[in-house]
């Protein structure tokens with residue numbers, strides 16, 4: 001989707017910046033300097049303001065990373081079910097090819113360790129399941 | 138034809154419920170997707186004529202349909218995990234199709250809103266105050282008093298904001314509510330709107346909950362004509378734990394960095410876009426329809442002391458029977474862990490963290506603590522959002538203390554120094570202790586005092602709870618000789 005379309009879709013809402021950034025991130029995989037400039041102009045904000053918002057939130061990236069990504073939950077309830085050992089295993093299997101990220105809690109705290117790939121959730125993971133997930137990416 | 142009921146919430150789906158549902162359909166069954174009962178160890182939990190089977194995998198489907206499956210758990214409603222609960226907020230869990238307006242109305246939906254429409258705004262807030270309902274997001278502030286403040290505040294525009302950021306590890310009740318019974322939250326928000334004179338509401342949902350976002354968006358569309366002229370909009374967070382803090386959340390909704398605001402002014406006076414704003418947790422708002430429909434006293438009859446009503450407790454982590462356990466305040470921590478069947482690993486339970494990443498770690502000697510705001514405070518702990526995370530004896534409490542600082546450092550909004558710098562120093566110091574520096578612990582204690590009293594919000598101010606409770610209750614884990 002083009003940036004103007006994204007902006008047009010949200011500009012009438014109260015507090016449109018986050019919805020715009022979400023759509024830009026989803027469409028491009030990151031929020032570029034040009035996007036920041038154009039959004040700032042459209043919303044009548046300074047580039048520094050928009051830039052500050054982008055950098056504040058973990059969900060927004062400022063540089064592209066074309067690799068497929070998996071996010072493992074590393075919060076307490078998953079730690080209690082073995083997420084730390086599993087994370088080390090995931091890093092080994094992923095190597096440079098797949099990005100292994102961290103998420104703190106997916107709300108599945110009874111069936112961990114858990115992971116998220118895109119919007120898809122995976123529960124009750126063990127080493128075999130993680131290897132298979134990463135292998136298929 | 139056999140009617141098979143299978144949950145469609147994020148947890149059931151993550152455990153394979155969609156594949157199981159497809160298999161049932163392939164074999165000629167009619168599948169109805171419903172909410173989850175909250176018995177997570179049995180997910181995907183399949184229901185046929187009231188009888189439960191779980192956890193069902195694709196390969197088990199044929200056996201379940203043939204009637205000879207050993208996965209049967211008997212009548213779900215009679216299962217001790219369900220039968221021993223008091224489900225007021227989660228009354229529909231497992232029983233209705235989440236997006237069916239018909240199911241919702243048939244199970245008492247909209248009765249609270251109907252009654253509220255016939256009342257004055259003042260009478261509604263009085264009813265909520267009389268129920269004793271306290272905020273379920275963590276701080277336990279009386280909901281009725283907050284509403285009354287917003288009702289009497291001057292403002293042309295006012296807002297209802299539902300805090301669905303649910304960032305605490307070990308908690309999932311907001312998620313289950315939004316994915317399983319979204320209309321009850323919408324009804325609660327509409328009642329809040331009537332009570333304070335707000336025409337618009339926002340639900341701010343964390344981005345880690347894509348299923349809940351989709352469900353709520355669909356539910357809001359379906360229910361729009363029923364709650365009009367009140368309007369609701371769903372907004373998605375962007376991966377910042379601190380945005381669960383109410384003023385940070387408001388900044389985020391406004392499109393700003395999610396930095397914490399200094400209080401006063403309270404959001405009730407100057408909240409979203411500077412307007413008087415009710416900000417409540419999902420569970421707080423979802424408790425409202427029951428209170429309006431059945432009356433304040435019916436709700437207040439449950440509970441202990443100043444903790445009235447029920448709490449949807451979330452039994453999580455290394456626990457055998459994990460899930461959602463709604464019960465009147467007053468059950469002890471030990472009783473709750475007993476209901477959860479002890480650790481999933483079968484090893485002894487060593488510690489339990491209650492109240493999320495900012496909550497204290499309790500050892501078994503404190504398991505007689507009743508679930509009650511004041512009782513937990515008296516023991517230097519907190520109930521928070523009701524998450525109970527169980528750890529077995531393989532846990533290293535020094536590592537947990539280190540993690541508490543690390544989490545605070547990663548999630549600090551950066552606005553105040555005690556939190557931003559303190560967390561980083563704290564992690565370094567715990568690492569020195571782990572490496573064998575005996576003087577480190579006194580430094581950690583000092584640092585915790587500074588964070589506790591100098592931080593702008595509870596992120597920095599409460600990180601000392603997990604840290605100091607780990608040090609106080611599990612001293613052996615901080616002695617290097619014993620660790621090797």
Ligand SMILES: Cc1cc2nc3c(=O)[nH]c(=O)nc-3n(C[C@H](O)[C@H](O)[C@H](O)COP(=O)(O)O)c2cc1C
Pocket residue numbers: 271272273274275276277278300301302303304305378379380381382383384416417418419421422594595596
């Ligand atoms: C760091 C931090 C994170 C918080 N996260 C949440 C949250 O995810 N959900 C929530 O309802 N309240 C959260 N709170 C509490 C809110 O600030 C606020 O007390 C709550 O939204 C008020 O609603 P209630 O009275 O219904 O609980 C958090 C507080 C802090 C300090």
Ligand code: FES
Pocket residue numbers: 073074075076077078079104105106107108109112114306307308
């Ligand atoms: S702690 Fe991992 S899902 Fe909640």
